[in-house]
Amino acid sequence: MARVPIIRVGDTLIATVLEDLHDRDALQLQEDIGAALERTDARGVLLDLTVVELIDSFLGRTLNDVAAGTRLLGAQAVIVGMQPAVAMTLVELGLELKGVRTALNAEKGMALLRRLIAGDETA
């Protein structure tokens, strides 16, 4: 069962997490994003975590890996919608997700992605 559908809008992939992720769902998401990037030649990935109530060290590390892997595949990743309680907990846990670009919501995330992709093109 796909807990994280990935849709393509223009040159961007949008992945929306719909429920609490098991470890295997997180790993599946990582794999699916990699496969989708290869298949579609997308330039950006927007990962929406609005409904996610918990990010522990495993999921945090996986999100870091998703962002790093996305960059290696020539695209940019932005995580949006992290709940304040989740963000506070992550920091206390010692995981600040330093390698991950984030934005408050999907709209701001899309704007950030546009800038990042434009930066890639002029680089």
Added chain:
Amino acid sequence: MSAEARSPQHRLSIAGEDDIVLARQRARDLARRLGFGMIDQSRIATAVSELTRNVVRYATDKRGEVHLTELRSPDGTAGLEIVVADHGPGIPDVERAMQEGFTSGPGLGMGLPGTKRLMDEMDVDSVVGRGTIVTVRKWRR
């Protein structure tokens, strides 16, 4: 330390990855019912996720138990105690395991120290070859 009242206990078996999710949801539900705020609910659920994952990853038989106990301190403060026990290999050097960056497996090595920061009290009782019992507590402020 032992003067607090202890009431209903909830026991859960850990036998696989699905139980990590189940245990952290149960802990969050109980924390919410006890009146903990959103951030404390998140801290408690995340601590349970870290501790139960250790069981699934490192315990020899991948099995363990979680006990959730409601506490009431002498001055009336509500609290939640979580005990996670396994019959795994045990931790040879608990002090070292509590240090940042230490890991005995394919993890980030932030499991125990990170969990300690999320909770108010933490006690690790481990015997090599017998298993590990981790007790954490959070008090309502």
